[in-house]
Each structure stands twice: as C-alpha cells, then as structure tokens.
Amino acid sequence: MAEQASGSGARLTQRGQVTRERILRAAADMMYVRGVASTTLDEIRAASQTSKSQLYRHFPAKEALVRGVVALQAAAVLEDQRQLLRSVGSLQGLDRWRDALIEDSALRNGAYGCRLGTLASELADQDEDARQKIVQHFNTWEGLLKAGLERMKSAGVLRGEADSEELATGLMAALQGGYLLAQTTRSVKPMKIALDMAIDHIKTFAVP
Structure with missing residues (x-):
C-alpha cells in the first residue's frame, strides 16, 4: 500500500494515516460548529483521542491543521456537488439541486452554514494560503454549475445568449448569501428566497 506524507514530510504508515485522518475529521467537525479561532489543539487532541506527540507529528502547527481541514471539507463538499449536479440538464434538475441543498440545511435549521463558506469567511483575511486554496475550490464548484447550464443550452433548454459563467457566479453568490442568512436567522427561508x-x-433565458 502506498504511504502518504505527514505534516512534517515523513512518510506515513497505514496506521499513521488512520491517525492523521482521525485528527482531521475531529478538527473539521469542531471547527465547523465552533469556528476555527474558538477550536484549540488541546480540544482536537481530546476529541480525536490522540497524544500531543501524535498530533504535532502530523500537524506541527495549527495553520497546517487548518489547511488540512480546508482540503478535507472541500473534497466532501465538491463530491456532493458533483453527485447533485452531474444530472442537471433541465430546469427541473436545477430545481432538484436547490431542493436538496435547502433540505440539508433545514436539518440543522440553517445552523453552521456551508462547510466551505464558513471557512472562507473566517480565514480569508487571516491566512492567505488558505484563502487561495478556497478560491480554487469555489472556482471548481462554479465550474460544476456552469457545466450544468451549458448542458441546458446544448439541450435547447436555455437560449444561446445565456452567459453560463455569469449565471453560475450569480447562483453561487445567492447560495452562499443564503447560507449566511440561514445561519444567522436559524431559518432556511432566506436561503430559499435567494x-x-x-x-x-x-x-428568463428558457426557450419557450
């Protein structure tokens, strides 16, 4: 089995990789609920049931752990979006994508927001490397939306003059703004409206 590198650059055994993933998942869950700044390494160590030496072997500093969390959350969010958006080729499919996101947020009464968006709002002015990585992940997400809109144009659902890139950006802005308002009000109503x-x-670009 191929070994992977730890935060210090050393190659990981299978056992070491399991420990690293356990730390990352505990950190991701805690930072999603509490925020990055309010989550301490000691709390993550306790939640992941790891020793201090294990934690620092894999993540020598909190910044390295945060960047690992960004990668983990982005991978999960983008995989979910690929599954939801790969079949979008009609207006009905777009509505189903919206419904799935709203229903998922409603399970928490809108609490905690988007797993990627909440990291962006907290880290964008604090960690330039993390900000750039999040930009790349959002660009990938917008690309999935754009691809769905392009399929709709190719299928004759939308008129040719519809700008798929601008429409995808508008959708993303509405989604992230909706997540924020839902998080603040503890209601998915603003998210649905947006x-x-x-x-x-x-x-309005639909072919009659």
Missing part, C-alpha cells in the same frame, strides 16, 4: 430569485433569473 436561490429562487437566482433560478427565476435563469428561467
């Missing part, structure tokens, strides 16, 4: 308005705009 997404509905963005999708209604896309529908």
Whole structure:
C-alpha cells in the first residue's frame, strides 16, 4: 500500500494515516460548529483521542491543521456537488439541486452554514494560503454549475445568449448569501428566497 506524507514530510504508515485522518475529521467537525479561532489543539487532541506527540507529528502547527481541514471539507463538499449536479440538464434538475441543498440545511435549521463558506469567511483575511486554496475550490464548484447550464443550452433548454459563467457566479453568490442568512436567522427561508430569485433569473433565458 502506498504511504502518504505527514505534516512534517515523513512518510506515513497505514496506521499513521488512520491517525492523521482521525485528527482531521475531529478538527473539521469542531471547527465547523465552533469556528476555527474558538477550536484549540488541546480540544482536537481530546476529541480525536490522540497524544500531543501524535498530533504535532502530523500537524506541527495549527495553520497546517487548518489547511488540512480546508482540503478535507472541500473534497466532501465538491463530491456532493458533483453527485447533485452531474444530472442537471433541465430546469427541473436545477430545481432538484436547490431542493436538496435547502433540505440539508433545514436539518440543522440553517445552523453552521456551508462547510466551505464558513471557512472562507473566517480565514480569508487571516491566512492567505488558505484563502487561495478556497478560491480554487469555489472556482471548481462554479465550474460544476456552469457545466450544468451549458448542458441546458446544448439541450435547447436555455437560449444561446445565456452567459453560463455569469449565471453560475450569480447562483453561487445567492447560495452562499443564503447560507449566511440561514445561519444567522436559524431559518432556511432566506436561503430559499435567494436561490429562487437566482433560478427565476435563469428561467428568463428558457426557450419557450
């Protein structure tokens, strides 16, 4: 089995990789609920049931752990979006994508927001490397939305003059703004309104 590198650059055994992933998942869950700044390394160590030496072997500083969390959360969010968006080729498919996101947020009454967006809001002005990585992940997410809109154009659902790139950016802005308002109000109603308005705009380009 191929070994992977730890935070210090050393190659990891399978056991070491399991420990690293356990630390990352504990950190991701805690930072999602509490925020990055309010989550300490000691709390992560206790939650992941690891020793101080194990924690620092894999993540010599909190910054390295935060960047690992960004990568982990982005991978999970983008995989979910690939599954949801790969079949979007119609207005009905776009509505189903919206419904899935709203229903997922409703399970928490809107609490905690988007797993990637909450990291962006906290880290964008604090960690330049993390900010650049998050930009790349958001660009990938927008690319998935754009691809769905392009499929709709190719299928004759949307008119040719519809700008898929701009519409995808508008959808992303509505989604992230909706997540923030849902997180603040503990209600998915603002999120639904924001997404509905963005999708209604896309529908103005629908072929009669």
